[in-house]
Amino acid sequence: MMQNMISRRSWMAGCSTATLAPWGQALSAGSNDPLPVGAVVTVYRTNSHADVIVGKILEGWQQKGGPGPNLKIVSLYADQVPKGDLSRGLAKKHGFRLAKTIDEALTLGTEQLQVRGVLSIGEHGDYPRTAKTHQHQYPRLRFFERIVSAMERVGQVAPVFNDKHFSHRWRDGRYMVDTARQMGFPLMAGSSLPVAWRYPGLQLPQDAEIEAALTIGYGGMESYGFHALETHQCMIERRAGGETGTRSVQAVQGDAIWKAEADGRWSRQLLQAALDTLPSYNKAASIKDTLNEGAQRSFLGRPTFYLIDSRDGLQSTVAMVPGLASQFAFAAKIKGQDKPVATWFKLQEVQPFSHFAYLLRGITHMFQTGKPAYPAERTLLTTGILDRAMQSAAAGGKALQTPELNISYRGTDWPYANDPRSPLKIEI
Numbered sequence: 001m002m003q004n005m006i007s008r009r010s011w012m013a014g015c016s017t018a019t020l021a022p023w024g025q026a027l028s029a030g031s032n033d034p035l036p037v038g039a040v041v042t043v044y045r046t047n048s049h050a051d052v053i054v055g056k057i058l059e060g061w062q063q064k065g066g067p068g069p070n071l072k073i074v075s076l077y078a079d080q081v082p083k084g085d086l087s088r089g090l091a092k093k094h095g096f097r098l099a100k101t102i103d104e105a106l107t108l109g110t111e112q113l114q115v116r117g118v119l120s121i122g123e124h125g126d127y128p129r130t131a132k133t134h135q136h137q138y139p140r141l142r143f144f145e146r147i148v149s150a151m152e153r154v155g156q157v158a159p160v161f162n163d164k165h166f167s168h169r170w171r172d173g174r175y176m177v178d179t180a181r182q183m184g185f186p187l188m189a190g191s192s193l194p195v196a197w198r199y200p201g202l203q204l205p206q207d208a209e210i211e212a213a214l215t216i217g218y219g220g221m222e223s224y225g226f227h228a229l230e231t232h233q234c235m236i237e238r239r240a241g242g243e244t245g246t247r248s249v250q251a252v253q254g255d256a257i258w259k260a261e262a263d264g265r266w267s268r269q270l271l272q273a274a275l276d277t278l279p280s281y282n283k284a285a286s287i288k289d290t291l292n293e294g295a296q297r298s299f300l301g302r303p304t305f306y307l308i309d310s311r312d313g314l315q316s317t318v319a320m321v322p323g324l325a326s327q328f329a330f331a332a333k334i335k336g337q338d339k340p341v342a343t344w345f346k347l348q349e350v351q352p353f354s355h356f357a358y359l360l361r362g363i364t365h366m367f368q369t370g371k372p373a374y375p376a377e378r379t380l381l382t383t384g385i386l387d388r389a390m391q392s393a394a395a396g397g398k399a400l401q402t403p404e405l406n407i408s409y410r411g412t413d414w415p416y417a418n419d420p421r422s423p424l425k426i427e428i
Contacts, residue, residue: 034072035367038105038115040143042079042125044087049123049163050078051086052356053363058094061360061426063352069364074115077105079139080125102146103153113156117367118147121163133390134300135168135222144176148183157185159370161363164191165226165383168390170404173383177376188363188372189379193227193328193345194234195358197417197428199277202330202343203238206411209335210239213316214270216325221251221300222390228318229306229382231328231345236316237378237411244312246405249385251393253302254295258288265307266317270340273331277344281325294323299393306389307399311406348428358417361424377409 037057041050054076060068075097078087091098099105108114122140129136140162151157160180166173166189180187204210213236217228237243252260260266268287275281291303306318331342348354362373384405392400415422 032070034070035116036074036114037071037117037119037367038099039073039076039119039121040079040102040105040147041076041087041119041121042123042127042138043082043085044076044078044090045082045084045124046086047351047353049356050121052353053119053121053163053360055090056352056357056360058090061352061354061357061424069360071117071364071367075099075105075108077102079143082126102143103150106147106150106158107154112154113151113158116158117363118158118160119163119363120144120147120160123163130168133168133394135387135390137168140164141167141169141172141176144179148179151183151185157183159186159188159366159372161366162187162189162379165189165379165386167383168222168387170384170387173380174404177380180376186366186370186372187376188366188374189376190359190374190382191227191230191379192347192355192359193231194374195362195414195416196328196355197346198343199346199418200343201416201418201420202341203413203416203419204235204332204334204341206238206413207240208238208332210236210314210316211333211335212267212270213314213330213332214266214274214319215317215328215330216271216274216319216321217328218320218322218324218326221302221304221320221393222386225304225306225318225320225389226382226386228320228328229385230379231330232308232316232318233378233382234374234411235330235332236310236314237409239312239314241312242410243377243381243408244310245407246308246381246385246402247311248309248399248401249388249392250307250397250399251304251389252307252397253304253393254292256397257291257303257305260305260307265315266305266319267333270317270331270333270342271319273340273342274329275325277329277331277342278325278327279344280327285324287324290324291321294321297322304389304393306385308385346428354426354428355417357426358422358424362414373414374412375409377407378411381405381407 060066215232
């Protein structure tokens with residue numbers, strides 16, 4: 001990787017600003033034509049992330065042929081073509097090119113970029129897991145490297161969106177963000193949760209004085225744990241002074257959850273406040289009994305609390321509580337307020353999974369303007385926290401110091417689905 005970084009620095013030194021921004025030139029011409037987009041995906045089958053993102057460009061926000069983003073898929077590379085693949089049929093229907101390589105997906109076999117944005121969707125498909133931590137080794141770094149290589153070959157760049165976390169390895173995410181910055185192309189990444197519906201509507205004010213925070217999630221420790229971390233981060237990054245990075249991460253399970261509560265490390269009040277926003281939560285159930293029953297599950301499916309210590313002193317928690325909750329919710333104690341603030345992050349759990357429409361709206365904004373809807377540093381941080389949480393859980397709940405997660409940034413005011421400021425209105 002270091003050799004690649006050095007060659008890219010040399011490449012950058014020889015490139016002009018005009019060469020590096022073809023997407024900006026296209027926009028300055030005043031064209032209202034849909035921007036051409038290339039997609040790089042692991043698999044394209046029904047309800048895969050490729051389907052619920054790319055499908056909304058092909059067939060509208062509701063994937064029924066109606067209005068959609070002002071984008072056009074011109075090429076698609078699929079890494080795997082399993083039974084039930086949709087990409088071949090959609091290529092015939094919509095006339096986009098099925099690329100044999102990632103370079104071809106960006107250049108259409110020419111000596112120039114033929115796209116003004118790249119979707120890198122490394123989610124779903126048959127890929128191995130790491131031996132100790134059971135993290136899914138999706139080829140997101142490989143996709144990124146091939147996208148960058150194509151840009152290097154032709155001496156041009158375009159904005160890139162990376163679906164979900166950058167990689168199962170922290171260092172890959174750091175490398176990806178640094179490479180984008182050095183080469184000068186806009187980069188976005190992350191989950192659809194930050195832009196999902198919130199009930200009640202809640203956007204913490206910038207510089208909110210957060211004294212404690214807790215997010216609940218469900219599902220697999222890594223696959224859904226990432227969504228919970230992005231839910232958590234999009235709220236706490238608005239605290240006084242902005243995000244300052246993470247000092248340590250610890251993932252506790254079983255009896256260690258209750259010891260952490262006894263030590264004052266997480267708050268039952270905040271857990272209850274988050275649960276109370278959920279319409280499906282069984283209030284008659286015992287929280288402790290339900291979580292203790294779940295402790296008998298396999299490693300990836302047990303209730304797990306991620307204890308996060310931030311560099312500015314904030315202690316917060318992401319509680320993965322399968323069996324107790326089947327939704328995502330957030331609660332926080334704000335200085336000077338007696339009761340916690342809390343909200344449910346609602347998803348559309350059936351087709352067309354319209355929370356991805358709001359994610360795509362943010363991606364479209366970046367492709368059109370060259371400005372990410374929110375900073376890549378958010379997902380760089382959640383990538384690192386998740387990696388360390390998985391390492392901690394595999395080590396029996398050992399607390400891990402994270403000096404590498406010294407990541408500071410300010411969150412944006414990008415609207416969520418039912419934010420009154422959002423121009424896209426989809427009822428579910």
